[in-house]
Amino acid sequence: MKSKIILTLIFLSIINFSFRGTDEIAESLISNSVLLRLVCIAILGIINLINIKLIINKIINNKVIQYLFSIFIYFFISSLWSINPLWSAYRSIEIMILVSSLLIYLIQTKSSSKLINYIFLFFNILIITAFLNLFYFYFIEGEGSFVLQSVYPRLNATSIGGISLAGIIFTWVKKIKSNKDLFIFIFYSFSLLLSQNRASIISIIVIAIFNIIFNRDFIRYKIQLIYAGLILGIITLISNINNIFYLYLSKGQTLDLILSLSGRSLKWAYALDYITKQSFLENLFGLGAFAGVRFVVGPAAFYDSGGSIGTFTTDNLWIDTFIDNGIFGIILIFIFFIYLGNQIMSIDDNKLRWFNINLFIYFVIKSFFTASFFVHSNLIFFFMIFSAAGLINKKIKEKLILLN
Numbered sequence: 001m002k003s004k005i006i007l008t009l010i011f012l013s014i015i016n017f018s019f020r021g022t023d024e025i026a027e028s029l030i031s032n033s034v035l036l037r038l039v040c041i042a043i044l045g046i047i048n049l050i051n052i053k054l055i056i057n058k059i060i061n062n063k064v065i066q067y068l069f070s071i072f073i074y075f076f077i078s079s080l081w082s083i084n085p086l087w088s089a090y091r092s093i094e095i096m097i098l099v100s101s102l103l104i105y106l107i108q109t110k111s112s113s114k115l116i117n118y119i120f121l122f123f124n125i126l127i128i129t130a131f132l133n134l135f136y137f138y139f140i141e142g143e144g145s146f147v148l149q150s151v152y153p154r155l156n157a158t159s160i161g162g163i164s165l166a167g168i169i170f171t172w173v174k175k176i177k178s179n180k181d182l183f184i185f186i187f188y189s190f191s192l193l194l195s196q197n198r199a200s201i202i203s204i205i206v207i208a209i210f211n212i213i214f215n216r217d218f219i220r221y222k223i224q225l226i227y228a229g230l231i232l233g234i235i236t237l238i239s240n241i242n243n244i245f246y247l248y249l250s251k252g253q254t255l256d257l258i259l260s261l262s263g264r265s266l267k268w269a270y271a272l273d274y275i276t277k278q279s280f281l282e283n284l285f286g287l288g289a290f291a292g293v294r295f296v297v298g299p300a301a302f303y304d305s306g307g308s309i310g311t312f313t314t315d316n317l318w319i320d321t322f323i324d325n326g327i328f329g330i331i332l333i334f335i336f337f338i339y340l341g342n343q344i345m346s347i348d349d350n351k352l353r354w355f356n357i358n359l360f361i362y363f364v365i366k367s368f369f370t371a372s373f374f375v376h377s378n379l380i381f382f383f384m385i386f387s388a389a390g391l392i393n394k395k396i397k398e399k400l401i402l403l404n
Contacts, residue, residue: 003108005227006047006101011122012039013098016154037376041094043102053151054107055100064343064389065103067336071374072096075289076331078325081281082288084295091290098376106391113393116170119379123163126155127191134194148194159377161197162362164188168379169358172211173351199369199401203362210361215354265313270301271314275323286326287385293323293371313371320371335362343388352387359384 016033048055060067076092079085106115130148149157167188176182192200267395274297275283286292314320321329344360347353363381367373373381386392 003105006044006105006108007118009044010098010101010376010379013037013044014122014379015126041097041376045093045097046291047104048097048100051104055103057105058103060069062389062391064340064385065391067339068099068385069096071332071336072099074325074329075374078286078289081285082291084291085286087295088288088291094376095374099382102382102386103391106386116383119383120163120167120170126153127160127163129153130155130160130191141287147196147268148191152173157197158199161192161195161200162366162380164192164195165207165362166359167191168204169207169362170357173217173355173358175194175217199221199366200362205367206365207358207361211354211358217350217354261273267301267314268316268319271297271319271323274300282326284326285328286322286324289329290322293320293325297323315370317367317371337367340385340388347387347390352392356384356387 013036015036039334059069060277072092075095076089079088079092082088102115109115127148134148147157148160149155168185171185171188172180176185187355192204271293275287275292278287287296293314294312297314314323317333318330321333325332341360342355344356347356359380363373363384372378383392
């Protein structure tokens with residue numbers, strides 16, 4: 001019962017009811033979503049304090065978790081020189097509380113492998129709300145584009161693409177054995193396609209090719225995928241379907257915007273130019289965890305470009321890390337990724353190992369297009385870390401929970 005309360009609080013802290021830009025944040029720091037998140041984090045913090053010896057013992061006895069918390073501690077220490085000390089300190093404490101709470105859940109629960117099912121269940125409910133949003137705004141109100149995303153509660157297409165990709169990988173790994181499994185696979189595939197998230201679509205193609213070459217359990221799909229690829233290639237050559245692919249992948253963007261990776265290359269160029277002009281110490285240690293891009297580089301790029309470059313993030317983990325945590329932070333996280341990959345390869349259970357190998361490939365690709373890794377909402381990323389740490393010690397269940 002206690003473990004489910006912890007998960008419920010974590011899930012509630014993730015729910016976001018609206019997107020707020022710079023002006024809205026300036027007018028009011030606290031919204032309903034922020035207030036809910038603060039309350040949940042505060043309660044989880046109290047639970048953490050009650051179980052502090054349990055948490056410390058788990059960290060001391062697990063090298064992967066030790067490394068993860070060393071990154072968090074560096075984030076917190078960076079508040080000493082951060083351009084926004086309170087924000088760096090709060091976000092660092094927040095992520096430590098979240099991960100510690102998940103550790104308590106894994107220690108208390110009798111079936112740690114159920115964690116991924118609960119994570120999928122939570123996000124599936126949000127995806128269903130996104131379908132309801134799409135139906136209402138596109139078909140009834142006649143507004144917006146035919147892209148799967150939710151306005152209330154807010155869930156963007158990038159998140160839906162990543163969740164759907166993880167669900168597809170899960171069904172691949174455990175094998176489709178029933179109509180229910182097939183329905184779940186179709187549900188995630190449809191969600192991924194409607195999200196039009198190009199990073200996730202590229203990732204699923206790379207993952208499929210990787211599995212065809214290296215995963216012996218994937219042999220049953222090889223012939224089907226090869227034939228499907230050949231048929232798709234022939235259809236593309238003899239028809240105008242390539243125009244449909246272009247319209248789908250371009251998402252209505254101009255060629256210049258596509259070539260700039262939806263404006264990302266402009267963000268990256270501006271951000272790198274900005275940080276390299278700063279002092280040696282700022283290049284070495286950054287402007288402060290979670291603060292440099294959000295409060296300095298992001299807003300400056302937005303206003304200097306006349307609003308053509310988005311605020312808050314550079315949409316690149318490594319550039320965000322360079323600005324926020326410096327060269328030292330990049331080295332710390334890069335080594336962690338290498339160590340994580342090595343630990344994933346040593347997972348005993350074959351299904352769990354391949355599920356996490358595929359997730360790892362996705363997150364490596366995603367790191368070049370998204371910066372939101374060490375944040376409270378990235379539960380699947382932390383599940384992968386816990387798997388590498390040997391904390392998910394039961395086999396992947398044959399039954400994937402879609403809805404209760």
